Amino acid sequence: MFYGKATDQATQERGECGGAVTAILTAALEQNLVDGALVIKRSESIYDGFPFFATTKEEIAEASGSLHCAPTLSAKVIKNYLNAARDTRVAVTCKPCDARAIVEMGKRNQLNMDNVYMVGVNCAGTMPPVPAREMIRKFYEIDPDDVVKEEIAKGKLIIQTKDGEHKEVSIDTLEKEGYGRRKNCQRCEYNIPRMADIACGNWGVIGPDAGQATFIEVFTDKGQKLLDTATSSGALTLTDAPPEGIALREKLDGIMVKMAHKFMDAQFAKYDGADKFEKMFADLDRCILCRNCIINCPICYCEECFTKKDYVMAQGTLPPEPMFHLTRLMHIGPSCVDCGQCEDGCPAEIPIAMITHMVQTDLQKATGYVPGRSLEDPIPLSEWEEVQE
Amino acid sequence: MSQAEAAQSSEQEWEPRILTFCCNWCSYAGADSAGTSRMQYPTNMRIIRIMCSGRLNPMFIVKGFLSGADMVMMLGCHFGDCHYLKGNFACNARMTLLKPYLQAIGINPERLYWNQISASEAIKFKETMENIVKKGKELGPIANELGVHAQGAGAQTSKKTAKAVAGDFFS
Numbered sequence: 001m002f003y004g005k006a007t008d009q010a011t012q013e014r015g016e017c018g019g020a021v022t023a024i025l026t027a028a029l030e031q032n033l034v035d036g037a038l039v040i041k042r043s044e045s046i047y048d049g050f051p052f053f054a055t056t057k058e059e060i061a062e063a064s065g066s067l068h069c070a071p072t073l074s075a076k077v078i079k080n081y082l083n084a085a086r087d088t089r090v091a092v093t094c095k096p097c098d099a100r101a102i103v104e105m106g107k108r109n110q111l112n113m114d115n116v117y118m119v120g121v122n123c124a125g126t127m128p129p130v131p132a133r134e135m136i137r138k139f140y141e142i143d144p145d146d147v148v149k150e151e152i153a154k155g156k157l158i159i160q161t162k163d164g165e166h167k168e169v170s171i172d173t174l175e176k177e178g179y180g181r182r183k184n185c186q187r188c189e190y191n192i193p194r195m196a197d198i199a200c201g202n203w204g205v206i207g208p209d210a211g212q213a214t215f216i217e218v219f220t221d222k223g224q225k226l227l228d229t230a231t232s233s234g235a236l237t238l239t240d241a242p243p244e245g246i247a248l249r250e251k252l253d254g255i256m257v258k259m260a261h262k263f264m265d266a267q268f269a270k271y272d273g274a275d276k277f278e279k280m281f282a283d284l285d286r287c288i289l290c291r292n293c294i295i296n297c298p299i300c301y302c303e304e305c306f307t308k309k310d311y312v313m314a315q316g317t318l319p320p321e322p323m324f325h326l327t328r329l330m331h332i333g334p335s336c337v338d339c340g341q342c343e344d345g346c347p348a349e350i351p352i353a354m355i356t357h358m359v360q361t362d363l364q365k366a367t368g369y370v371p372g373r374s375l376e377d378p379i380p381l382s383e384w385e386e387v388q389e
Numbered sequence: 390m391s392q393a394e395a396a397q398s399s400e401q402e403w404e405p406r407i408l409t410f411c412c413n414w415c416s417y418a419g420a421d422s423a424g425t426s427r428m429q430y431p432t433n434m435r436i437i438r439i440m441c442s443g444r445l446n447p448m449f450i451v452k453g454f455l456s457g458a459d460m461v462m463m464l465g466c467h468f469g470d471c472h473y474l475k476g477n478f479a480c481n482a483r484m485t486l487l488k489p490y491l492q493a494i495g496i497n498p499e500r501l502y503w504n505q506i507s508a509s510e511a512i513k514f515k516e517t518m519e520n521i522v523k524k525g526k527e528l529g530p531i532a533n534e535l536g537v538h539a540q541g542a543g544a545q546t547s548k549k550t551a552k553a554v555a556g557d558f559f560s
Contacts, residue, residue, distance in 0.1 A: 271495075275495070275534070276495030277496060277534050277536065277538070278537070279495075280494070312448065321455070322538050323448070323452060326448070326455075327448055330447060330490060333490060334486070358493065359490070359494065362489055362490075362492060363489055365489070366485075366486070367485075367486060367489070381482055
């Protein structure tokens with residue numbers, strides 16, 4: 001575990017916390033380790049983060065800095081627009097849910113994992129862009145376009161305006177009013193992407209480096225290769241992380257996990273009770289069968305959908321028969337990574353991500369399968385042994 | 390369920406409807422053997438014969454519940470006896486995942502029953518049927534859990550009156 005800093009002054013200033021991620025990506029590109037980097041770039045304002053495939057040093061530099069209003073999923077972008085990395089070597093910056101989705105897709109042979117380098121970045125949650133603007137206006141009482149930087153730290157959402165002024169509001173306050181992070185981010189217990197090749201973040205950086213360096217942890221050989229490339233080319237300087245810093249990082253992670261469990265219990269309570277099925281379908285019967293949840297889902301990949309068969313459910317009725325939702329829950333339930341894309345795409349505003357996540361947590365208790373943890377874990381039912389009792 | 394049958398059951402004690410998937414090679418022959426030996430067993434079940442317990446898509450069981458089955462039973466060969474060598478192991482593995490899934494979507498997993506009955510076990514078949522009917526009566530109608538979505542459930546329990554039903558196993 002290291003503290004990393006870009007050697008280049010301009011990268012340091014442009015990037016977040018010493019610009020280590022920018023330096024790693026640039027070095028990987030320049031040393032021909034990858035063909036390009038899939039990054040999140042801001043467009044008009046800081047509320048518009050969108051995935052961007054950078055193939056030059058300048059393009060990576062443009063995308064440096066963190067964005068919190070980018071509810072995107074890089075995994076599906078690689079599959080749909082980069083030919084599943086079959087002929088392109090991609091370094092991708094990923095939040096834990098991106099990383100978990102990439103791992104799950106890799107297991108299903110939907111991505112060529114040999115060509116995907118996952119540069120994990122810590123994430124405490126993303127915010128939906130339009131409500132975020134509203135929130136800035138309502139709670140911070142400033143014009144959303146004046147904000148140049150936002151950050152989530154110590155349970156607060158801190159923003160910096162054009163004039164260099166800092167304002168902060170606690171996330172609890174925002175979320176009680178229905179603003180703040182997306183619902184699935186509130187439930188998320190993965191803040192450090194331990195399934196990625198390396199994880200970068202500002203947690204655990206203490207002493208004079210606080211805010212000026214990035215905490216880097218390496219998990220795989222590919223991660224080590226990324227880091228070696230960056231250090232040997234002189235783009236990145238590393239110092240060993242002090243034990244206090246490592247302990248602090250663990251502590252912060254623990255707090256977030258505890259908070260996530262609280263949110264899980266609170267949100268899942270909506271469907272508790274003997275009439276769980278009826279309560280769930282009170283919401284699910286708003287479905288208009290647009291299939292956005294299927295299109296957006298990283299786990300759903302069948303060419304021929306089971307729910308399009310006559311013998312499974314009647315075609316052409318609305319709301320669709322319960323078999324539609326139950327099939328989705330069965331097929332992706334054990335592997336749901338709670339990325340929230342289904343819920344974001346739902347025009348009927350059904351809390352599908354929550355329902356799927358609820359089923360996933362129940363199945364995890366029964367099977368012990370943690371989705372997206374590692375490429376080595378077999379998907380439930382994909383491997384079984386003959387055991388005679 | 391025919392109308393006459395429905396009218397009858399509303400007057401008398403409620404009887405659970407049990408959907409039974411039988412494997413062609415063992416359990417179906419077991420049922421056959423129980424019949425030819427003239428054993429008396431409850432008539433609540435509707436048997437669907439499938440070639441192998443490994444053929445059963447778990448969603449067919451869910452579909453069975455949605456079509457108004459109060460219990461769904463899966464009967465296959467004993468381990469090692471499968472006509473296709475490994476089908477019943479696959480079935481067994483699926484059942485271990487299906488039970489927590491049913492729990493998660495709010496259907497009592499005890500409504501699903503999986504056992505192994507060979508062609509010669511007519512008595513076991515009869516006893517299983519008797520036990521499962523008893524269990525079904527304890528658990529009550531599926532409409533208690535599925536509400537309006539229990540398509541095939543009796544008129545007295547179903548709140549939904551008219552809706553296109555695609556594949557009602559009981560009509």
